[in-house]
Amino acid sequence: MNPRTARAMGMTALVLAALTLPLWVTLPYFQHLIILALIWVVLAQGQNLIQGFTGYVSIAQAGFMGIGAYGSTLLSVKLGWPIWLTMVAAPLVTAALAVLAGYPSLRVKGHYFAIVTLAYNMVIFIVLMTWSSLTGGEAGISNVPRPPSVAIGGFVWDLAGRVGYYYLTLIAAALATLLCALILHSRVGRVLLAIRQNEALIEAAGVQAWRYKLFAFVISASLAGLAGALYAHFIGFLNPDAFGVDHSLNAILAVILGGSGTLSGPVVGAFAVVFLPEYLRVAENYRLVIYGFILVAATIFMPRGLVPLVAQGIRALAARVKRERR
Amino acid sequence: MIIEILQQMLNGLAIGSVYTVIALGLTVVFGILGIAHFAHGSVAMSGGYLTFFFGERLGIGFFPAMALAMVVGAVIGLLIERLAYRPVRDAPHINAFIIALGLTMMVEGINLLAFGADQVVIQTPYRGVFNVGGVAVAELRVLVIVTACTLIGTVALLISRTKTGKSIRAVAQNRPAAVLMGVNVNRVSAIVFSVSSALGAAAGALVGALLAIAPGVGEGLAVKGFAVLILGGLGSIPGAIVGGLVLGVSESLAAGFISSAYKDVIAFMVMIVVLLFRPEGLLGKR
Numbered sequence: 001m002n003p004r005t006a007r008a009m010g011m012t013a014l015v016l017a018a019l020t021l022p023l024w025v026t027l028p029y030f031q032h033l034i035i036l037a038l039i040w041v042v043l044a045q046g047q048n049l050i051q052g053f054t055g056y057v058s059i060a061q062a063g064f065m066g067i068g069a070y071g072s073t074l075l076s077v078k079l080g081w082p083i084w085l086t087m088v089a090a091p092l093v094t095a096a097l098a099v100l101a102g103y104p105s106l107r108v109k110g111h112y113f114a115i116v117t118l119a120y121n122m123v124i125f126i127v128l129m130t131w132s133s134l135t136g137g138e139a140g141i142s143n144v145p146r147p148p149s150v151a152i153g154g155f156v157w158d159l160a161g162r163v164g165y166y167y168l169t170l171i172a173a174a175l176a177t178l179l180c181a182l183i184l185h186s187r188v189g190r191v192l193l194a195i196r197q198n199e200a201l202i203e204a205a206g207v208q209a210w211r212y213k214l215f216a217f218v219i220s221a222s223l224a225g226l227a228g229a230l231y232a233h234f235i236g237f238l239n240p241d242a243f244g245v246d247h248s249l250n251a252i253l254a255v256i257l258g259g260s261g262t263l264s265g266p267v268v269g270a271f272a273v274v275f276l277p278e279y280l281r282v283a284e285n286y287r288l289v290i291y292g293f294i295l296v297a298a299t300i301f302m303p304r305g306l307v308p309l310v311a312q313g314i315r316a317l318a319a320r321v322k323r324e325r326r
Numbered sequence: 327m328i329i330e331i332l333q334q335m336l337n338g339l340a341i342g343s344v345y346t347v348i349a350l351g352l353t354v355v356f357g358i359l360g361i362a363h364f365a366h367g368s369v370a371m372s373g374g375y376l377t378f379f380f381g382e383r384l385g386i387g388f389f390p391a392m393a394l395a396m397v398v399g400a401v402i403g404l405l406i407e408r409l410a411y412r413p414v415r416d417a418p419h420i421n422a423f424i425i426a427l428g429l430t431m432m433v434e435g436i437n438l439l440a441f442g443a444d445q446v447v448i449q450t451p452y453r454g455v456f457n458v459g460g461v462a463v464a465e466l467r468v469l470v471i472v473t474a475c476t477l478i479g480t481v482a483l484l485i486s487r488t489k490t491g492k493s494i495r496a497v498a499q500n501r502p503a504a505v506l507m508g509v510n511v512n513r514v515s516a517i518v519f520s521v522s523s524a525l526g527a528a529a530g531a532l533v534g535a536l537l538a539i540a541p542g543v544g545e546g547l548a549v550k551g552f553a554v555l556i557l558g559g560l561g562s563i564p565g566a567i568v569g570g571l572v573l574g575v576s577e578s579l580a581a582g583f584i585s586s587a588y589k590d591v592i593a594f595m596v597m598i599v600v601l602l603f604r605p606e607g608l609l610g611k612r
Binding site for chain 2: 115119123246256
């Protein structure tokens with residue numbers, strides 16, 4: 001079996017497994033977690049675009065997720081827009097804000113960019129907490145509605161239930177991954193990778209790096225906005241706690257853990273970040289310490305993340321099998 | 327009106343001088359080792375908690391407790407440098423920054439485990455208030471400003487006048503050349519980290535006496551510290567002083583005259599406006 005067929009077979013198995021998942025994962029608890037993980041895939045793909053591809057760590061992902069979540073909720077609850085429309089509007093609103101935020105902050109490089117984005121996340125959090133006439137403050141907004149069912153021919157896609165919503169988030173996660181794949185394999189993607197490797201060189205080659213950085217930042221934020229809208233209408237209750245700085249750090253952890261700069265890394269990382277706390281529940285008090293330790297240890301000992309590590313292992317194993325056959 | 331403005335400015339100078347101490351700790355690490363040591367704010371919070379703890383348990387005064395906390399802070403700094411940052415010294419800078427984020431989570435978590443989630447205010451005996459032309463001058467605020475100035479002056483002297491300071495400056499200017507001249511880079515980075523973390527611990531104690539310490543305050547403090555560096559221009563000590571005072575005063579004026587809930591928002595807006603019009607900082611060279 002050559003590697004390409006093995007890969008194709010693996011992908012087919014994965015797609016089939018994802019499509020039939022509600023048939024064999026029937027526990028509501030696991031379905032709930034998987035939906036959250038898929039929402040986090042959208043978020044982590046966005047984070048990977050700016051952090052993994054472009055090499056600029058943004059610590060505002062959870063803040064932008066909050067903009068999307070509150071944006072979609074307020075548009076549907078206060079202005080009565082249809083939810084399908086607000087779910088499309090949420091990433092656009094977030095993108096518009098990201099243009100405003102990104103333009104000044106991309107003037108500083110590296111670490112300082114990270115700090116400025118962190119300040120944005122804090123500003124977003126403070127505004128969500130303080131502007132209570134609009135956002136409900138710390139008490140938040142309850143009863144955020146689910147999107148209405150869709151009838152396609154004789155088939156009714158019911159989004160009030162967990163299974164229906166699973167497919168919505170699956171589509172969103174797949175589209176986010178596809179979008180990142182398209183960007184990565186385009187000219188823009190190559191420029192982003194070049195910025196990560198040597199920004200001064202690419203500017204000397206006549207490329208206006210800031211445009212590309214802004215593009216990556218805005219797309220990254222709008223994916224977070226989409227994730228926020230999906231989250232709000234799934235959980236049904238919003239308060240600012242879900243959009244604080246520590247959740248932005250989790251998004252960074254997801255990218256590092258999975259494999260930054262790869263397409264499958266954020267998927268693995270998102271599942272890890274959602275499922276890990278469930279298994280660490282016994283050690284609730286130690287969670288922050290353990291998370292921090294994982295982040296430090298992963299950066300020192302496997303800076304390229306789980307996916308490249310496992311892929312390397314499989315390749316080494318395959319080579320060994322081949323040699324032994326001979 | 328004028329009195330009130332002066333009053334807020336004085337308050338701003340006190341908190342601004344603490345921001346300068348934080349920023350100084352950040353700028354020596356960044357200028358010399360190129361690490362954006364984001365966990366600095368959380369280490370500062372540890373210093374505040376330790377000062378409180380020593381004061382309560384050992385029954386010693388504020389300044390001896392702060393000195394003890396600075397010693398512990400220096401040890402924490404040494405450990406952080408040796409165990410977390412040194413292994414990635416030759417890796418891309420982004421790795422060191424991600425380690426800093428991980429350290430932030432760890433130090434915050436340890437603070438939470440060791441000292442609980444309750445807000446802590448360090449009690450000091452300096453409760454006097456003088457009246458200077460209608461402006462209430464609190465004894466504590468004056469002492470905070472004096473302490474901050476002493477710390478800043480000591481570090482400036484250490485860097486500019488001693489042999490150790492010379493080797494620190496040499497590493498900052500050109501690391502390979504410094505190594506060739508026989509400067510022990512490991513020793514320099516250990517010294518820089520212990521000095522920086524001791525400064526951070528002192529700043530945490532001052533914050534605990536002036537305001538309060540609680541989980542999450544450390545991250546905000548680190549962001550403020552970096553905001554000061556962005557305002558003042560990177561890697562410059564005078565810049566850190568000017569930046570800290572500008573940030574502290576604008577924050578206090580905003581809290582007094584606009585809204586205290588939005589004071590941090592306004593402080594960050596000042597930073598963003600400076601980025602837009604003078605990205606090299608107020609005192610930076612073009």
